[in-house]
Amino acid sequence: MKILVCWIGFTDIRASQGKANGIGPIAQAFETFDFDRAVLLCDSDDAQGQRYREWVAPRTSAEIDLRTEIDLDSPMDFEGIYRAATDALEDVLSESTDDAKPDLTFHVSPGTPVMAAVWIILAKTRFPATVIQSSKDHGAQVLPVPFHLSAEYIADLTRHADERLVEAAQAPTPEDPAFESIIHQCGKMQELLRRARLIAPRHVPVLIQGESGTGKELLAKAIHHASPRKDGPFVAVNCGAIPPNLVEAEFFGAVAGAYTGSKVDRTGHFEEADGGTIFLDEIGEMPLEIQVKVLRVLQERKVMRVGSSDEIDINVRVVAATNRSLFREVNEGRFREDLFHRIAVGILDIPPLRERSGDLDPLVNAILADINDEFGGSDPKELSTPARKAFHRHHWPGNIRELRNTLLRAYIMTSGPRLSGEMVESSLLTFEPGQQELLHRPLDDEFDLEDILNEVKRHYIQRALAETDGVKKRATELLGLGTRQTLSNWMDKLGVDA
Numbered sequence: 001m002k003i004l005v006c007w008i009g010f011t012d013i014r015a016s017q018g019k020a021n022g023i024g025p026i027a028q029a030f031e032t033f034d035f036d037r038a039v040l041l042c043d044s045d046d047a048q049g050q051r052y053r054e055w056v057a058p059r060t061s062a063e064i065d066l067r068t069e070i071d072l073d074s075p076m077d078f079e080g081i082y083r084a085a086t087d088a089l090e091d092v093l094s095e096s097t098d099d100a101k102p103d104l105t106f107h108v109s110p111g112t113p114v115m116a117a118v119w120i121i122l123a124k125t126r127f128p129a130t131v132i133q134s135s136k137d138h139g140a141q142v143l144p145v146p147f148h149l150s151a152e153y154i155a156d157l158t159r160h161a162d163e164r165l166v167e168a169a170q171a172p173t174p175e176d177p178a179f180e181s182i183i184h185q186c187g188k189m190q191e192l193l194r195r196a197r198l199i200a201p202r203h204v205p206v207l208i209q210g211e212s213g214t215g216k217e218l219l220a221k222a223i224h225h226a227s228p229r230k231d232g233p234f235v236a237v238n239c240g241a242i243p244p245n246l247v248e249a250e251f252f253g254a255v256a257g258a259y260t261g262s263k264v265d266r267t268g269h270f271e272e273a274d275g276g277t278i279f280l281d282e283i284g285e286m287p288l289e290i291q292v293k294v295l296r297v298l299q300e301r302k303v304m305r306v307g308s309s310d311e312i313d314i315n316v317r318v319v320a321a322t323n324r325s326l327f328r329e330v331n332e333g334r335f336r337e338d339l340f341h342r343i344a345v346g347i348l349d350i351p352p353l354r355e356r357s358g359d360l361d362p363l364v365n366a367i368l369a370d371i372n373d374e375f376g377g378s379d380p381k382e383l384s385t386p387a388r389k390a391f392h393r394h395h396w397p398g399n400i401r402e403l404r405n406t407l408l409r410a411y412i413m414t415s416g417p418r419l420s421g422e423m424v425e426s427s428l429l430t431f432e433p434g435q436q437e438l439l440h441r442p443l444d445d446e447f448d449l450e451d452i453l454n455e456v457k458r459h460y461i462q463r464a465l466a467e468t469d470g471v472k473k474r475a476t477e478l479l480g481l482g483t484r485q486t487l488s489n490w491m492d493k494l495g496v497d498a
């Protein structure tokens, strides 16, 4: 269903009265494009609108939906124009079904510059649409609007929401033992956890963003345990790992018989999490049709099991996590903007390990202590100096799970009391940024040449320092850098510790 939405402008009215040089922008659009329906907004009197409709209707096969008596204070009344346009669009969308989603076009030429500006804002944010314009010389044509207002607008909104949260709590943050399991030392993690402690006790949804294995679930659990819901359940759901035919039943439950073979009622994850926290991991993978239903559950605080019409009250806090940019997912239409705003109230970005200068040693120590507790019994193992150096030499892109698995592999293979350098080396899965991988990264929105070059520099500086026991003069020679000062400058710039 192709729908044109626009104001009836002065030139259109004059054209219909035979007083303009040409047929006016709306009739021009009808000559170039086919529409099923045209929603025409008229801020002049009803009679004038009706006369225009009679004049323009024979020029198009589109059904004309004329909306008159729109009261504007002035042709520059931003608020009135915005409200009239969004009311009309909400109306149009409410009449549509999922199968017949309207394909919207906004015509920016009829009307005032403020009206044109509002169409562009709406087309790039709440109501994605094609924008067209027309002129006497070139007729009607699509107007390219090649920027992503939506992503910037969302980022800005969320930044403000975030700033407000931080400002609201400049008071010292309560120490909570729930966060003790998150090993850290670097400033970035300290700041992140300060904010997490502020958000945890409030009943606000949280969105945790970070690369795979950086500790998103660990942080989500800590938030739950530091909240008044700590005695309630913590239910973790990996949104990307549920078979499509079961998604609905998994989230909302199902009554016996709703599916072939189901003999008993099934409780959904939202119900399981009642009184506690539901952790929606990889929320970016949630299918769009489930997003609508999750949104409804969050708004109405009720779920309906598949096959039942009874509503069940639920009281859950949502903590969601993603390792992809949800801004981009929203912008590209894969994630609903309204759900994004529902869940992204407190936003926490976990930095990858490569940006956590100083965190490697405490993490290695803590993880080894954990492994010793679990497997060591009365014979705990420790790291030899070469083993520790081997950890420093390795390029850890960001993944703490990988660090843990490497330690565990080395531990299991070591029979004596001390993990050797060779054992650690042989336990490392070589994810080093080899030439192939470095030269074949996708040139997508994430690509940043500067970042890649810095990654390489950081990697070799860390290796040189590890191999020379931190003797900068030697490391400078190994790196072929000329002077020690150059090395120090690079280290400062890249955040590498001596």
Ligand SMILES: Nc1ncnc2c1ncn2[C@@H]1O[C@H](COP(=O)(O)OP(=O)(O)OP(=O)(O)O)[C@@H](O)[C@H]1O
Residues within 6 Å of the ligand: 181, 182, 183, 184, 210, 211, 212, 213, 214, 215, 216, 217, 218, 219, 281, 323, 363, 366, 400, 401, 404
């Ligand atoms: N700061 C930390 N201190 C101690 N252990 C950590 C830390 N961060 C992560 N870990 C450990 O690393 C492993 C991965 O963490 P977690 O599962 O929380 O990551 P994730 O970001 O949720 O991963 P994914 O994106 O794959 O779901 C877990 O064993 C976790 O306990």
